[in-house]
Amino acid sequence: MTAITEPAALLERDRASAMPTSQRFVLPLAPSLERRRLQVYLTLMVLDTLGIVAAFLSVGMALGRHDIAALSDLLPLFIPLYWTCALNMGVYSVRSLISPRYAQVQAIYSLMVALTALIFLFYLAHSSVEIGRLSLQLDLLASAVVLASIRSVMRSFVVRRCGPTAENVLIIDDGGGIVRIPNAWTVATREHNLKPDFCDPHMLDRLGLFMTNMDRVLVTCPPERRAAWGMVFKGSNISGEIVDPDVHALGVIGARRGNDFGTLVVSAGPLSLKGRAIKRGMDIALAGPALLFLMPLLVVVAVLIRLEDGGPVFFRQQRQGRNNRLFWIYKFRSMRTQQLDHAGHRSASRDDDRITRVGRFIRRTSIDELPQLINVLRGDMSIVGPRPHAIGSLAGNKRFWEVDSRYLLRHSLKPGLTGLAQMRGLRGATDTEADLSERLQADLEYVNGWTILRDIRIVLGTVKVLIHHRAF
Incomplete structure (x- = not known):
């Protein structure tokens, strides 16, 4: 997708010891740190493994163990146990990247728990492996020293890869109290003409661009605008927070508190990193082979569309996707060129005079949607998710977000080729x-209860409704 710039944007970088300095930036404000953090975690896991092996071998050689071969039975069990404990005790977490001391303490705790679990497993299995208490104690001590040293040595590498805080934090100043967080970005809404208008898709797109790649977004605003910002955040794939001075004063449980301010956590992305990785893996595994398998059909349809009236094969339309961002969706053109509705103000009807003969067939069989496999591979869409709507679409005489303010919540996930609503036959015009x-309720049910098994069931269930009485 083409990079978008804000030529007139004067954005502020709030540093720990200095006042913000106005500069020009190309949006998005910061590169994504998610992949970098994952790379650091994997690097630390490899180094931890090598360090533990080296520590155990060193102790064995120092003691002159005649049974050093027993390590071949010990380490293959101990390493996975340590990984399991470390992952569950925050050894590979953002907090550990920020605080080496915390990482060192948690790594040592993980070693102790893993060693205890190993001894317990050997006892239950009546293992014949014999290692003395002194050997185990020295193994633990040597491993603890090595893991602690790794985190001290790796500190500079972590800072170079992920920055001093290992998180991208954005503060949106919408006229509330002053909030300063070291190394956070600060954007004043009055300087960039930003506002939490969830009835304006283009404004939501701009806000989404500012929030791209941010791990946390805080807004400080007057009380009367908190609800609007809350709705914007709920429809975004970010951790959104609204600054509330009373939170710090009252010490509300479940809220976040800084040094001199408090926030109400009002949203969080519905999928974890693991969930997004699984979902993206499924998208690529299905979309790539499907596109290759269906290529002969796609070519035939493209030729038929071209032969009928000589117009373009594809129809592109802007729609709202995850984080309220606009993207171009691809479809086979099913309407006459001069009557195309790029804004989506008029829904197709059963006897729509705009639809061509070829178009009527490909719409009835859902073939017109197949080019969206390209959107899936590009990352704009997913195989399963809430269907993306044209920004000019109407339900009766109202825009979708005017019918129900919860409409924005469906944008916290990537839009899909199909979804729970489509599987249930909820498709066609919104008269x-x-x-x-009805569709919104199904979409919210999907967003709030995502599992990979549900995605698979929806894909299989969609096959039954590809040809549908409301597909026109």
């Missing part, structure tokens, strides 16, 4: 507000 409400 009434009830038509939208």
Whole structure:
């Protein structure tokens, strides 16, 4: 996707010991740290493994063990146990990247728990492996020293890769109290004409661009605008927080508190890193082979569309995706060129005079949607998710977000080729507000209860409704 710039944007970088300095930036404000953090975690896991092996071998050779071969039975069990404990005790977490002391303490705790679990397993299995208490104690001590040293040595590498805080934090100043966080970005809404208008797709797109790659976004605003910001955050794939001075004063449980301010956590991305990786893996595994397998059909359809009226094969339309960002969706053109509705103000009807003969067939069989496999491979869409709507779409006489303010919540996940609503047969024109409400309820049910097994069931269930009485 083409990079978007804000030529007039004067953005502020709030540093720990200095006042913000206005500069020009190309949006998004910061590169994504998610992949970098993952690379650091994997590097630390490899170094930890090598360090533990080296520590155990060194102790064995120093003691002159005649049974040093027993390490071949000990280490293959101990290493996975340590990984399991370390992953669950925050050894590979953002907090550990920020605080080497915390990482060292948690790594040592993980060693102790893993060693205890190993002894317990050997006892249950009546293992014949014999290692003395002194050997185990020295193994533990040597491993602890090595792991602690690794984190001290790796500190500079972590800072170079992920920065001093290992997180991208954005503060949106919308006229509330002053909030300063070291190394956070600060954007003043008045300087960039930003506002939490969830009825304006283009404004939401701009806000989404500012929030791209941010791990946390805080907004400080007057009380009357908190609800609007809350809705914007809930429809975004970010951890969104609204600054509330009372939180710090009252010490509310479940809220976040800084040195001199407090925030109400009002949203969080519905999928973890693991969940997003699994979902993206499924998208690529299905979309790539499907595109190759269906290529002969796609070519035939493209030729038929071209032969009928000589117009373009594809139809592109802007739609709202994850984080309220606009993207171009691809479809086979099914309407006459001069009557294309790029804004989506008019939904297709059963006897729509704009639809061509070829278009009527490919719409009835859902073939017109197949080019969206390209959107899936590009990362704009997913195989399963809430269907993306044109920004000019109406339910009755109202825009979708005017019918129900919860409409934005469906944008916290990537839009899909199919979804729970489509599997249930909820598709076609939204002639009434009830038509939208039924689909929205299904979309919110999907967003709040995602599992990979549900995605698989939806894909299989969609096959039954590819040809549908409301597909026109």
